[in-house]
Amino acid sequence: MLVLSRKTGEGITIDQEVEINILSIDGDRVRVGIQAPREIRIYRKELLDATVGVNRAAINTPVIKLSEE
């Protein structure tokens, strides 16, 4: 993993396509601005982790019966 140290107002570009800027730092909270082409979906990592959790939990469904037929 590449590790970089940045200050407020500094940024990172990825392949000149994605730009990540450090907007502000307040204690352990960092505000990050991201500019990327529309085809790149950006979401908080915990959403992916939660979706993995949901998908794995979903396969353990008990036997269910909803309709009468």
Added chain:
Amino acid sequence: MIIETDRFGSFDTKDSKIIEFPIGIPGFEDLHKFIILEINETKPIYWLQSTENARIALPVIISFEIIEDYNIDIRENELEELRVESENDLLIMNVVVIPDDIKKMTVNLAAPIIINAKLGYGKQIIIDAKELPVRMPVYEAVMKSLVKGGEADAGTVEENG
């Protein structure tokens, strides 16, 4: 092709289109082929059954049948990726988690599974939006659609966006 499933026994896939998930789905990245099973007893919950692993079947709902005002933005490149040419070929499903207490079932609105039902390609996308929770209670909406389902004209589909 006959496929075995733990939950429903064996099926002849000639009746159902195999949906290819080129990058798998989160949590099951190594599984690429699924079919949609419609089981009378569990309607309106369908099953995304892996044809490669008999044990893996995800319960899913067809969002527009159950969730009012479920608006998601699917991007041009995602439609291209799935080779969707007409919106009519697009099927959007959401995974439900059903615990032992069925009334506590939830649906993941943040991660719709978008499927090209005509050509058989699928992908689970993730949308970061406040109004799309990962675990939204859905039991009542499912039961409501079950009652409605008897009366509704299956041909009436309202399109969103």
